[in-house]
Amino acid sequence: MTVLRISEARAGEDVLIALSDVSKSYRRGAQIVPVLAGLTFDIRRKEFLALMGPSGSGKSTMLNLIAGIDSPDQGSITVGGENITLLPEAELADWRAANVGFIFQFYNLMPVLTALENVELPLTLTSLGRRERRDRAQLALSLVGLSDRVKHLPSELSGGQQQRVAIARAIVTDPTVLVADEPTGDLDRQSAKEVLEIMQRLNRDMGKTIVMVTHDHRAAAHAKRIMSLEKGDLSYLVEQRLE
Amino acid sequence: MSQWLTLVARNVLRHRLRTSLTLVGLIVAILAFGVLQTVVKTWYAGVDGAVPSRLLTRNAISFALPLPKSYQKRISAVEGVRRVTHMNWFGGIYKDSKNFFPQFAIDAASYLDMYPEILVPDEVRRAFLRERRGAIVGRKLARRYGFKPGDVIQLRGTIFPGNWEFVICGVFDGRDPKTDTSQLFFRWDYLNETLRVRSKAQADQVGLFAVDVVGLDSVADVSQAIDEVFRNSLAETLTETERAFQIGFVKQTEAILISIRVVSFVVIFIILAVMANTMAMTARERLREYATLKAIGFSPGYVARLILAESVLIASIGGAIGIGLTPPVAARLAELSATLFPTLIVSVNTVMLQALAALVVGILAALLPMRRAARVSIVDGLRALG
Numbered sequence: 001m002t003v004l005r006i007s008e009a010r011a012g013e014d015v016l017i018a019l020s021d022v023s024k025s026y027r028r029g030a031q032i033v034p035v036l037a038g039l040t041f042d043i044r045r046k047e048f049l050a051l052m053g054p055s056g057s058g059k060s061t062m063l064n065l066i067a068g069i070d071s072p073d074q075g076s077i078t079v080g081g082e083n084i085t086l087l088p089e090a091e092l093a094d095w096r097a098a099n100v101g102f103i104f105q106f107y108n109l110m111p112v113l114t115a116l117e118n119v120e121l122p123l124t125l126t127s128l129g130r131r132e133r134r135d136r137a138q139l140a141l142s143l144v145g146l147s148d149r150v151k152h153l154p155s156e157l158s159g160g161q162q163q164r165v166a167i168a169r170a171i172v173t174d175p176t177v178l179v180a181d182e183p184t185g186d187l188d189r190q191s192a193k194e195v196l197e198i199m200q201r202l203n204r205d206m207g208k209t210i211v212m213v214t215h216d217h218r219a220a221a222h223a224k225r226i227m228s229l230e231k232g233d234l235s236y237l238v239e240q241r242l243e
Numbered sequence: 244m245s246q247w248l249t250l251v252a253r254n255v256l257r258h259r260l261r262t263s264l265t266l267v268g269l270i271v272a273i274l275a276f277g278v279l280q281t282v283v284k285t286w287y288a289g290v291d292g293a294v295p296s297r298l299l300t301r302n303a304i305s306f307a308l309p310l311p312k313s314y315q316k317r318i319s320a321v322e323g324v325r326r327v328t329h330m331n332w333f334g335g336i337y338k339d340s341k342n343f344f345p346q347f348a349i350d351a352a353s354y355l356d357m358y359p360e361i362l363v364p365d366e367v368r369r370a371f372l373r374e375r376r377g378a379i380v381g382r383k384l385a386r387r388y389g390f391k392p393g394d395v396i397q398l399r400g401t402i403f404p405g406n407w408e409f410v411i412c413g414v415f416d417g418r419d420p421k422t423d424t425s426q427l428f429f430r431w432d433y434l435n436e437t438l439r440v441r442s443k444a445q446a447d448q449v450g451l452f453a454v455d456v457v458g459l460d461s462v463a464d465v466s467q468a469i470d471e472v473f474r475n476s477l478a479e480t481l482t483e484t485e486r487a488f489q490i491g492f493v494k495q496t497e498a499i500l501i502s503i504r505v506v507s508f509v510v511i512f513i514i515l516a517v518m519a520n521t522m523a524m525t526a527r528e529r530l531r532e533y534a535t536l537k538a539i540g541f542s543p544g545y546v547a548r549l550i551l552a553e554s555v556l557i558a559s560i561g562g563a564i565g566i567g568l569t570p571p572v573a574a575r576l577a578e579l580s581a582t583l584f585p586t587l588i589v590s591v592n593t594v595m596l597q598a599l600a601a602l603v604v605g606i607l608a609a610l611l612p613m614r615r616a617a618r619v620s621i622v623d624g625l626r627a628l629g
Contacts, residue, residue: 069538069621090542097540104625108535112253117246122539124246
């Protein structure tokens with residue numbers, strides 16, 4: 001395991017996501033709480049990055065900014081050459097639909113839709129026909145090993161299976177980047193291991209760029225790179241490369 | 244079915260108990276609204292059914308006071324008058340005072356000629372003209388009390404003293420559903436001849452003259468001319484169109500009608516509050532789902548339309564069932580109310596008002612939840628508890 005400085009990490013790499021001087025603060029009553037202050041760093045294409053840090057360190061905020069579901073107070077975020085901080089809300093939604101796959105801690109599946117329908121949901125935003133949508137959703141479910149659970153409602157699936165459906169939903173549109181916020185936080189050890197292995201496979205075999213926020217060192221160990229964001233010194237970033 | 248419709252339909256069925264209770268509330272509200280509107284409309288049925296060329300002449304002081312029968316000849320002589328008939332409100336009691344139904348003493352031949360909306364079979368008409376104590380009863384009244392031709396019934400007089408016996412000659416129907424068939428007509432000459440014996444002061448008196456005018460253009464002139472004939476007499480007259488007479492009659496109960504109308508709208512307002520609460524609760528519970536949808540690329544408008552469609556769908560189902568139940572419930576109410584409401588027919592207008600009320604409830608109930616779900620930031624929505 002080697003520790004690299006950010007400047008070294010950026011040199012000569014194929015950068016997919018670039019955060020430049022990004023600041024973000026939240027209002028809590030009358031108080032303004034700074035979360036990120038002047039953060040600059042890059043994420044390379046086909047990287048599997050684990051973001052770690054204590055609660056309140058700003059790792060989820062950073063993930064939200066990268067995914068385009070929150071906007072910075074200052075600075076710019078460029079993903080695949082597109083400065084997403086300049087996009088208006090409607091275009092940002094379209095950009096997310098095309099480029100980002102989400103994996104949430106509590107799966108966030110639609111409880112009234114079957115596994116297949118949940119996976120098919122993001123495809124309804126595309127111009128694909130019903131048949132093709134179904135085929136792609138089936139394929140995504142087979143990639144996460146749930147071909148035999150297509151007609152099950154989320155309530156009929158275990159936590160691990162629900163998270164695998166969520167992963168299938170995240171990859172069905174073939175997005176550029178997958179963002180995962182504590183994807184194993186609600187799972188038992190075995191299910192967590194299965195989910196992380198799927199994510200590893202998506203990164204290794206399909207070249208998906210994955211940014212994962214986690215508290216769990218075992219989960220972070222599946223990433224190619226771990227970054228630790230420390231509360232109180234937001235400009236200071238520790239980067240470790242797993243070899 | 245599109246994914247969007249699937250989501251809407253399944254969301255409606257998600258909390259079956261909650262949806263069922265909301266539906267029950269909606270059905271009752273739309274039904275109550277329809278029935279109350281129908282009651283108000285029925286109250287005005289006499290106004291709607293008034294024939295424009297028919298005038299009614301009554302005592303100018305009050306229609307409770309009679310006019311001399313001798314006025315009929317002088318009214319007939321007024322230019323523009325085609326024919327005149329007369330009648331008296333009888334106000335008798337059949338067995339018990341709770342058995343109320345309208346009874347009129349009429350000049351049989353001229354009255355039935357002037358009121359073609361009362362359909363009397365020829366043989367019944369002949370029997371009625373033949374039998375001095377004869378009476379004809381409307382279909383609804385006959386059904387209610389089981390009156391049959393040949394029955395002899397007794398009414399106890401309230402305005403005209405004594406017991407009065409009548410022989411039922413037959414049953415009449417209405418030309419259209421609005422015609423009141425809860426009435427009894429008997430012969431004025433029977434009333435008058437009996438009064439000459441029992442209560443001389445009440446004899447040869449008439450409650451109302453009905454006047455058929457030659458042309459619609461002359462209605463106002465004829466009305467004025469009739470009243471002019473009796474100006475400065477002991478019993479001055481007031482002649483007005485049948486419609487104006489009915490409106491005057493209805494106006495006496497206007498406060499009740501306004502109250503009924505207000506109540507019907509209050510019912511809708513209450514169900515709107517209930518429905519809005521249901522939708523607000525629903526949207527609050529699903530805030531994280533809406534945030535998820537927005538995160539994966541769906542627009543705030545898509546999320547808002549999900550809530551609107553769910554609300555409108557529930558309101559439409561409740562409205563449709565409520566509308567469907569209104570005619571049978573109104574009919575049953577008409578039966579139960581004896582002769583108070585001779586007929587309770589749900590009009591197309593009322594059905595449209597009910598449908599509009601259901602739609603408005605569905606839309607208004609969704610407005611605030613839609614706004615909240617569409618405007619909440621994705622980050623805040625994802626933090627919300629499911």
